[in-house]
């Protein structure tokens with residue numbers, strides 16, 4: 065019977081537990097044996113109890129749980145060949161040759177690297193006497209399938225990542241809450257949201273909450289952003305608005321890249337526009353709590369598709385990542401998707417914002 069393992073890695077996101085549930089149950093429904101790797105790649109490197117066989121009932125109720133119930137971690141050992149060698153040995157010991165990883169672009173890169181190195185890792189295990197030749201015969205290839213778990217919606221090639229709509233909901237609820245007090249006192253609020261290289265959360269929160277001004281990492285403010293922002297906000301106030309909302313993505317005020325900061329925005333609104341202004345950093349509330357219905361659906365449909373992809377894979381098929389494009393669950397080339405994602409991040413870091421914006425546009429016009 066084929067053995068398929070699932071793990072979560074990198075930053076947690078709402079819906080990851082639902083994805084694990086879907087992979088485990090689809091694996092069992094397909095007549096295979098399901099395993100969960102606890103604590104991300106660390107669990108794979110440590111082996112033993114960290115790689116656990118899972119039954120149907122073990123994941124009961126997981127669909128509505130936030131975060132990831134099998135844990136996640138950033139694992140330095142897996143960056144080293146020695147760590148990956150241990151991981152390969154642990155997998156062979158359990159008889160597992162297929163791995164579904166739910167994580168961000170870093171985790172997916174690590175997975176693909178593990179797959180391409182797999183034959184040489186197996187060879188080394190035999191050469192060093194850790195495994196016998198006959199023992200490794202059925203494990204000549206490793207199957208990897210990626211699922212994207214991220215609140216930032218930062219993976220190119222998919223319309224939505226597992227967790228981004230829950231996070232957007234949480235941000236909207238927080239802004240609605242702040243709006244009541246802002247309206248009552250006619251205040252201005254500068255709200256910082258997550259998003260290091262991707263302004264999707266900030267932009268969509270701006271659209272969903274009717275913000276007055278939004279700063280995103282891909283699009284640096286113009287030279288005269290201070291005058292521009294103040295005049296927009298003054299105009300809105302003259303039109304009768306009692307509250308002001310400015311949203312700043314965390315990656316939009318990296319001092320190396322952009323000349324703004326939430327406190328600078330606050331000073332401008334207070335001193336130039338004369339508004340009673342406060343700064344609120346939403347922080348980790350954006351990550352936690354039960355997943356929105358959309359993320360439950362996405363996690364389930366994609367988890368099922370991931371198992372189908374594992375069962376249809378051949379040694380020649382490049383590792384797939386499960387995406388959603390125009391409401392259809394599709395498989396894409398994992399490393400191509402990671403490459404596009406890393407390119408936009410690199411363009412932002414090197415201040416090539418025009419190219420970063422073109423990269424984002426290309427994702428939508430694909």
Ligand code: ATP
Pocket residue numbers: 073074075076105137138139140141142143144167168169170171172173174175177214
């Ligand atoms: P997030 O988007 O939330 O940051 P991520 O998956 O991109 O999630 P990373 O911290 O980049 O998070 O990666 C998670 C783990 O994946 C790392 O701690 C490491 O164990 C493994 N990993 C990442 N990149 C590589 C790589 N190039 N080679 C081997 N392992 C890697």
